[in-house]
Amino acid sequence: MKNKITSRSEDYSKWYNDIVSEAGLAESSDVRGCMVIKPYGFSIWELMKAELDKKFKETGHENAYFPLFVPKSLFEAEEKNAEGFAKECAVVTHYRLKNDPNKKGKLIVDPESKLEEELIVRPTSEAIIWKTYKKWIQSYRDLPILINQWANVVRWEMRTRLFLRTSEFLWQEGHTAHASKEEAVDETKLINDIYSDFAENFMAMPVIKGYKSESERFAGAEETLCIEALMQDGKALQAGTSHFLGQNFAKAFDVKYADKTGKLDYVWATSWGVSTRLMGALIMSHSDDTGLVLPPLLAPIQVIIIPLFKPKENVDEIEGKTTEIFQLLKSSGIRAKIDDRENVSLGFKLNDSEIKGIPMRIIIGQKEIDDDKFDVFFRHSLKKKSSDFNSLFELFSSSINSIQNEMISQSKLRLKKNTHEVDSYDKFKELISSQSGFIIAGWDGTNETEEAIKKETKATIRCIPELTDPQGINCIYSGKPARYKVIFSKSY
Amino acid sequence: MKNKITSRSEDYSKWYNDIVSEAGLAESSDVRGCMVIKPYGFSIWELMKAELDKKFKETGHENAYFPLFVPKSLFEAEEKNAEGFAKECAVVTHYRLKNDPNKKGKLIVDPESKLEEELIVRPTSEAIIWKTYKKWIQSYRDLPILINQWANVVRWEMRTRLFLRTSEFLWQEGHTAHASKEEAVDETKLINDIYSDFAENFMAMPVIKGYKSESERFAGAEETLCIEALMQDGKALQAGTSHFLGQNFAKAFDVKYADKTGKLDYVWATSWGVSTRLMGALIMSHSDDTGLVLPPLLAPIQVIIIPLFKPKENVDEIEGKTTEIFQLLKSSGIRAKIDDRENVSLGFKLNDSEIKGIPMRIIIGQKEIDDDKFDVFFRHSLKKKSSDFNSLFELFSSSINSIQNEMISQSKLRLKKNTHEVDSYDKFKELISSQSGFIIAGWDGTNETEEAIKKETKATIRCIPELTDPQGINCIYSGKPARYKVIFSKSY
Known part of the structure; x- marks a missing residue:
């Protein structure tokens, strides 16, 4: 009985593909960048779903379902969000096929079925959902709205890998509406904690929680919380994100509520999601050269x-x-x-x-x-x-x-073994180029430094664990006083 | 407390819409023909899903997930199936948006992102699945494959009604592959029985089981089994279908298996599904002028x-x-x-x-x-x-x-009260035009008779309960010996 799995030391990337394939988890399809999730792989995803769904419901969330398509005019309403996803949108332009007059048995798109307005296959559902919430929200009595949706989404990807990055993937997306900023911020944290608990206790995959830097934030968010896991090859994997959206979507879709005194204000929002990417994280967290290793739960x-x-x-x-x-x-x-x-x-x-x-x-x-x-x-x-x-x-x-x-x-x-704190850029570069892992270091808080480090080392800021001033620490790159201690890593 | 529900006698159609709306089940969205399933409506669907999923798994089926998109060349491979769905296909032609150079903050489809081959948003998944099964099936050892998928599908509809007929809907679609015709036929019946049991015992909605006439068959099927329910207004509603696909898809995608002697033959197939349409059936089966009535289960x-x-x-x-x-x-x-x-x-x-x-x-x-x-x-x-x-x-x-x-x-x-057997076309017309309901009558088995009755009365053959010769009965329309006793009704 010959084991068909390439060893990690030989070729980590091939090892991953071999496990996905040989364990019967997923395979590529005839549709560019889209995968087939095979029964065994899907049954693991079902267990993940069941546990997460339970946790969402226990904390007062309900499931619902919103349309797959987003009309272009809605999609572009929240400009930053639209800009962030515009380059990876599958677009429906026609609604009918007809017989090809030149080739018997073949079909062509019927040019007469061109849509007046193109439909975007949802890359995420804030736009269609906030357009709906506008109808649901008049007063503080209608709040909070705590809704989750299990769905497929499409983000056109040029380089794909099974589970980790696919053009279509399955996920859950929570979309909540609140009467106060504080409540929305608390919701964001609550969900990030649920993700973190799930990752640690069910996936047996401890994570570091924190905030994204501005450049890594969700398009349209004021703040993005995340959980970051460390794979066996020393690279980080973003395993879940929870966004405080401020009043951005409420403003884009003019969603206001009347408070107890009748005063109108824009509604506060969050959104949050984990996806079939978790399958990739699970595989890479535990598996060995013999094959997949699964936590019993x-x-x-x-x-x-x-x-x-x-x-x-x-x-x-x-x-x-x-x-x-x-x-x-x-x-x-x-x-x-x-x-x-x-x-x-x-x-x-x-x-x-x-x-x-x-x-x-x-x-x-x-x-x-x-x-x-x-x-x-x-x-x-x-x-x-x-x-x-x-x-x-x-x-x-x-x-x-x-x-x-x-x-x-x-x-x-x-x-723990692969998380190191450094106080110089030399040490940083040495670690990143050898074993990688999580590197804790001071950062001056500027985009320029973040970009420069990324360019020179391929490491990015995975998260900012605490939004507090790390007294007396300097930025490893600029030498200026650090604004935050952050976690750097190469990542998936 | 004024009840906002229109009474059935006043306007049955408005009554239905009022219940869907006032009970918080669903609403129309900003996307033509697509609905938002609201939390309360979705929680009913979740209970349906859970029970059906359990029954599928108990009978050896596994869930999996296949891509949302079907490349046009795959879609057209099984010609009858393609022809049946071609006129209601949403088509993805581009994969990117870009800034509108003429309008700041607006987006246009990037003409440079035109796909070489258009992608059809799945109206049903036989094509993409059988293309995949080709990779999975070599020998009888690989059979049967008993897979189900819970998914969204899109069939572009011109006239839509919440739950009953929407351009996007949620459903499950089973796709099985077998080494013998007999086994595939048995599977088709097994599933139709599961649907019937579920409808009767969980939805409290007894149904009539039977075969579809050729004109009502699923495009690409050799035989379609169905369950037909009767709504309170006397109209029938097709609540689930189970198709024996013969070797049609195996031939279209060249899927053969080697039997124990090494002989190659095409694989036998079934597919079957129920959808969020069941929600409409549930609502119309039990509700009254006060609102929704739900069976406790x-x-x-x-x-x-x-x-x-x-x-x-x-x-x-x-x-x-x-x-x-x-x-x-x-x-x-x-x-x-x-x-x-x-x-x-x-x-x-x-x-x-x-x-x-x-x-x-x-x-x-x-x-x-x-x-x-x-x-x-x-x-x-x-x-x-x-x-x-x-x-x-x-x-x-x-x-x-x-x-x-x-x-x-x-x-x-x-x-029972609304099912009548008639032996003359006059009685048939009288019943259909007054109270409707299910009408059992002899049919000569011809397309012409079926079409003529439909044209004259709007009644269609809902199903053929038994594929046996009803000895000595004549066709109500042509007067010729009946080939089958069938169930006629107006329908949704």
Whole structure:
């Protein structure tokens, strides 16, 4: 059984592609830059969705659905937002095809079906949503509006990578409306905390929270909060963003509310989102040269049970034990599966479960039953623990949490080991060019410095963890007093 | 508290629109033919989705995701399918906007971003999916493929109605691939049965199952199974379809599999879907002149609890009882909500709960507590039952099923009362022009007869319940021996 995964040291980028492909997560489609999310990959995304959706609802948010298309005149209403996305918009210009008079069986766009106004396939939905909110909001009684939408969006990308950057992707986008700036700011933080908790506790991927610098902010936002994760190759990955939009969209769409005294003011807004990009982050956080590694809480199959039948053995007994442990696991909510495929070898099954990152595996054969000794294989550590049959359920059950916690600890350790504070540009450059990782350093707060560092080292400001003056620290680049301590890194 | 709902007898169509609007289910958007599904409407759709998704997964189907766009050359590969949808396709022709040189702050489509090949926004996904399946299928070992996708699709409609017919709608589309015709045919039936069970038991909307006549078949299908429901105005609504696609798509995309002997054959296919149209069916099946009526199993709020505080009363006691019953309901999985809004009157709350179709309602005030007599109001019957506090939970709990069953019985009765068998065209015309409903009649199986009846009466063949010769029955129109007994109706 030859492992088809390229090793990380050989070619990190190919390693990633191999895992996405061999684990059956996604593949490229015939549509430029768009992916097919395969069933196994999609089932991981479904687990992510379910948990995030629960967290949103617990904090008072409701789901709704807004149109896929945005008329151009609405799209351009908030100028900064429009400018930010204009260069990557798929545009619908016609609404009908007709038979090609010159080629039988072929179709052409019917020129008579040209739309009076072009429709933009949503790259994000602020425009269409705020146009709708205008109808919904008259008074403070109509606020807050706390809405989320699970949807597909399209941003035309020239260089794409499965999950990490695709022209169409799936995401959730929250869009909230508030009667005060403070409430909107609090919402932005609440959501960024939800993202951070989810990343750490479910994805086992600790993140650094912070604010984006002006140049990295969402187009149309006053402030962008984000969570930044660190991949195994030392590059950062922006895993979620939560934007305080001020009154920009309310002004663009003239959305005002009357307060208790009847005074009119523009409504305050936030928007926030995570996408199928999280799949890329999950893959790159934990996987190894054997294949995918999944934290149990996001594993579609947490335990794979492989019955092993050899000639002249007691098939009924093996099947009985297999079913017994499967039922026990299932009835207590553990996602278990029996791999009883007849047309593939044991070696194939073992390899398959490892490539797919199934957290725990057990083989049930005559020898194991006779010896009352069963080996549970743990994917994250590649180690085994033995157990008698009666203790098996307890071992599986307790290991869900212990594996999850071990993976969180490992990731935290990696994050810590790869986060360095520097006080000189020389050290900065040395680190960035060798191991990369997160580099904490003083920044004078200017665009010029940010640009220069980016140009010279390819590192960008991933986030500003605290918007406070770091007393007595200088900017590593300009030597001037630092305005903030920030996190630099190369990034995806 | 004035009820804003037009009565059914006054204007059935306006009644429907009023309910969609006043119950907060959906509204038109600024995009022609596209709707905004509002939070309350979307939460009903989420309950539908969850139940259907469970049924699909229980029968071995997995979810996946395929691209929104279909390149024109793929779209036209299966000619009948392409022909069927060509006239309602939104077409993406460009991928970039740029600043309008003549108008500051405005954008125009960048002519330099014209796509070499136009992209069709999927009206259905057979083409893109079968192009993908070609990569996945080599041998019988790769079959069956049982995949479902929850997605948005676009079919450019000239005349739209919220939920019933919109240019963009949400749906699920199953696409399966099989090694034998028989297996594919069985799959088609299995799914149509799932749809029928869901409609009857969850939507409390009994349906008639059957086959579509050739003229009503899905473009590209060999056979279309469907479920047909009957609305309160006597018109039919096609609520779900399940298509046996034969080898049409396999041939269009050259998808062959090797059987156990190595012999190559084209793969057999099915596709099937239900959409947000079900929301329209649900609304029109049960609602009355007071507002929406929801079967408890699809009600986002099953019990609304309204605490009633009057001056000088014991607020703590009222709040205590309110919380106690709420917690009891919640902990046993009943979807309950406390309506403790301070800025609206009791009358408003009562009206609101009725318009929204919340199945059960209770007011908890000092009088109710002192008398230990609580009235539970049932939305579907507009009747009340009294209970002491200790029996309240039991009443709510048992009523979930009893309301559901009553609604199913009522709907079955309505279906029965409005289904008539006729043996002459005169009786047929009389029925169709007066009360409509489902009319069972003999049909000679010809397109001409079907067309003539449609032209003269606006009634179409909704389905053919059994593909068997109805021995000794004549066609109501031509008088020739009937090929099938079929169901005629006017329809949505």
